[in-house]
Amino acid sequence: MAAVASGDEAALAVLIDRYAAGMHAYLFRHSGSREDADDLLQETWIRVARSAKSFDTARRFRSWIYGIATNLVRDGFRRRMTKERALHTLAMSPPAAPGADSADRGELRERIAELPENMRAVLLLRYYEGMNEAEMAEVLEIPRGTVKSRLHAALRELRGGYGVSK
Amino acid sequence: MSCEARQEQLEQTAFEGGIEALATDQRAHLETCADCSSHFALVQQLIGDAQIAQPAALSPQLRASVHERATRALRATRSNAIFRWDIAAPLAVALLAVPIAIGQGWLWTHGFSYLLEPWLPTSVLTGLTIFYAASAALTLGGLYGLLPFAVAYANRNRLEAP
Numbered sequence: 345m346a347a348v349a350s351g352d353e354a355a356l357a358v359l360i361d362r363y364a365a366g367m368h369a370y371l372f373r374h375s376g377s378r379e380d381a382d383d384l385l386q387e388t389w390i391r392v393a394r395s396a397k398s399f400d401t402a403r404r405f406r407s408w409i410y411g412i413a414t415n416l417v418r419d420g421f422r423r424r425m426t427k428e429r430a431l432h433t434l435a436m437s438p439p440a441a442p443g444a445d446s447a448d449r450g451e452l453r454e455r456i457a458e459l460p461e462n463m464r465a466v467l468l469l470r471y472y473e474g475m476n477e478a479e480m481a482e483v484l485e486i487p488r489g490t491v492k493s494r495l496h497a498a499l500r501e502l503r504g505g506y507g508v509s510k
Numbered sequence: 511m512s513c514e515a516r517q518e519q520l521e522q523t524a525f526e527g528g529i530e531a532l533a534t535d536q537r538a539h540l541e542t543c544a545d546c547s548s549h550f551a552l553v554q555q556l557i558g559d560a561q562i563a564q565p566a567a568l569s570p571q572l573r574a575s576v577h578e579r580a581t582r583a584l585r586a587t588r589s590n591a592i593f594r595w596d597i598a599a600p601l602a603v604a605l606l607a608v609p610i611a612i613g614q615g616w617l618w619t620h621g622f623s624y625l626l627e628p629w630l631p632t633s634v635l636t637g638l639t640i641f642y643a644a645s646a647a648l649t650l651g652g653l654y655g656l657l658p659f660a661v662a663y664a665n666r667n668r669l670e671a672p
Contacts, residue, residue: 351584351587351588353585356581357577360573364573368572369565386575386576389580390580392580394583394584394586397587452555471557471559492518496517499549
């Protein structure tokens with residue numbers, strides 16, 4: 345990241361190649377729309393390039409960039425993402441192996457899409473991005489205790505009315 | 511141990527190795543507690559879904575677009591010189607236009623109008639003076655009105671420069 349801050353375009357390209365696909369998947373799950381995920385991904389990397397000089401090297405790069413992406417979803421871009429659109433796209437999204445399992449996955453993803461944004465973020469970061477509490481706290485800029493309680497609330501919300509105990 | 515604490519423990523176990531990694535007391539608790547059992551099932555389902563949903567590679571168009579726009583943004587941060595010709599030039603033109611207009615006005619009132627006074631009636635001279643003053647004011651106003659657009663255009667070119 346120090347190389348990017350000094351204007352090294354090759355270093356930026358390496359970072360993009362390493363993180364962009366994962367980021368795109370996260371943005372897609374979070375926003376619920378492929379078009380929005382495309383826009384958000386580009387906007388995220390523009391912000392990374394613009395703020396490279398102010399990057400705090402004590403921070404983890406991954407947390408920083410996920411923080412940028414999460415804020416983008418939460419702020420301006422969220423306005424144009426209707427829940428219906430998110431639900432519609434998410435319901436279509438699972439790479440579909442037919443049968444009960446894929447139906448369960450579709451239902452699970454719909455339930456995740458219905459979660460409030462702050463709960464959905466914490467759930468996606470934990471389960472789909474494999475982050476621990478410390479990393480999530482860094483990304484979301486909230487205390488670890490809040491991360492823990494939000495995650496617990498998200499799981500509780502998901503369980504409510506959702507038939508997982510079969 | 512409370513169910514909430516147990517559920518945290520179960521979540522950790524699920525990440526580490528699923529149902530096989532459960533300790534005997536955890537298994538026993540799951541058999542008797544519907545709340546923890548459904549929590550554990552959900553956690554397992556989430557972990558399973560996340561494992562299936564591996565990120566796909568970006569489309570070549572999107573990848574190229576991300577690279578291009580991010581690189582352009584990085585270049586724009588590099589050329590952060592305080593003095594910029596693309597902005598200074600229209601500013602200089604606008605600033606020069608004022609003394610030029612004043613100079614022309616002075617030449618008219620102190621030169622040509624005196625020269626033409628014997629041949630032209632006063633009303634025509636007054637009309638010409640008004641016409642000159644109005645056109646100069648309009649030109650200067652238009653020039654200054656265009657300045658923000660010139661600056662915006664220069665900034666946009668800077669961002670989009672290859």
